[in-house]
Amino acid sequence: MSTTEEKPTTEATAAPVASKEVEPVETPAPTTEPKTAAEPPSTTTPVESAPAETTPAITAPETTTTGPTWPETPADHPLSQLFTQLPEILKETDYDEVYGIHLDPTAKPFLTKLILQKFLRANANNIPKATHQLKETLKWRKTYQPLKAADEVFEAKRFAGLGYVTTLEKVPTSSNTTDIATFNIYGAVKDNSSTFGDLDAFIRWRVGLMELGLKKLELEKATVPIPDFGQGADPYQGYQIHDYLSVSFLRQDPVVKAATKKTIETLSAYYPETLSRKFFVNVPVIMGWVFTAVKLIVSKETVKKFTVLSYGEQLAAELGPGIPEVYGGKAAGLDTIAETLKLE
Secondary structure, three states: OOOOOOOOOOOOOOOOOOOOOOOOOOOOOOOOOOOOOOOOOOOOOOOOOOOOOOOOOOOOOOOOOOOOOOOOOOOOOHHHHHHHHHHHHHHHHOOOEEOOEEOOOOOOHHHHHHHHHHHHHHOOOOHHHHHHHHHHHHHHHHHHOHHHHOOOEEOHHHHOOOEEEEEEEOOOOOOOOEEEEEEEEHHHOOOHHHHHOOHHHHHHHHHHHHHHHHHHHOHHHOOOOOOOOOOOOOOOOEEEEEEOOOOOOOOOOHHHHHHHHHHHHHHHHHOOOOEEEEEEEOOOHHHHHHHHHHHOOOOHHHHOOEEEEOOHHHHHHHHOOOOEHHHOOOEOOHHHHOEOOEEO
16 A cells, blocks of 8 residues: 655655555465475385386475465566566666665565556556656665655754654545555744755655655555556555645745745656545635646646645545544544654
């Protein structure tokens, strides 16, 4: 539970907890052909001939695969084609992990197809484009090691109070039992130069927050296939909330603008289909330049996921009462109900 941002970004991230969504799965087929058991010996001996000497057949115990299976797809289906190409892709990139899932067509066919389907949906089933994005993502993850970023310790003076990840139950606009929401609180920034000036440090922190959200999605427990492109929602995605309360945008600060651009590029390139919807709350009218800039960078499909709210209290109508009171909900503050990255 499913594709970018800072001061707005398009990510992706984080979605619903995987158990948790729609469609039945087919009964799994055995991973090995069942052996034929030897017939039991006869209880009588033929009268006119002695029994022939035979060697009893040795039968191995029957084994079956447990777990979810993906609906069968024809050989010319985009998912089938990308799945077939995967061994060569993994050999070329020398890396196999995406969103915490190790791609393995043999041992983990369902989870492998789950990840491949995200890349296909992000590229409207265009196989060459999906293949290119998958290769680039694998190469980046091998070098950047984003999983480690979620466990790193960051400077409190730069990032304290800036980002949180929490689980929401029964979101009105979602069919999931639970969903993951990532909050970016830009009003917590005390000094733009300190938080955004070191661009590499900020991107590392933002990637860590993204990975924390993906971890809470628990994709390894997914049981429901993702529908084909255009055939339904991806249940394995997350909500992003960007809160601009008390943020002053009287001018386009160059370090903020650079951080916004780099974040959008990073999350768009390497986190396809992780964003369910993105909410921009407590947005002053003067911030129009930010959304204009974002729309020039992200896809039209991603822009459709954006919702701008002038007042934080309006968010409860979209995400339900499980969010903090400052957003119109009934829960305690984010520092109580949510998780954040480690800070020194």
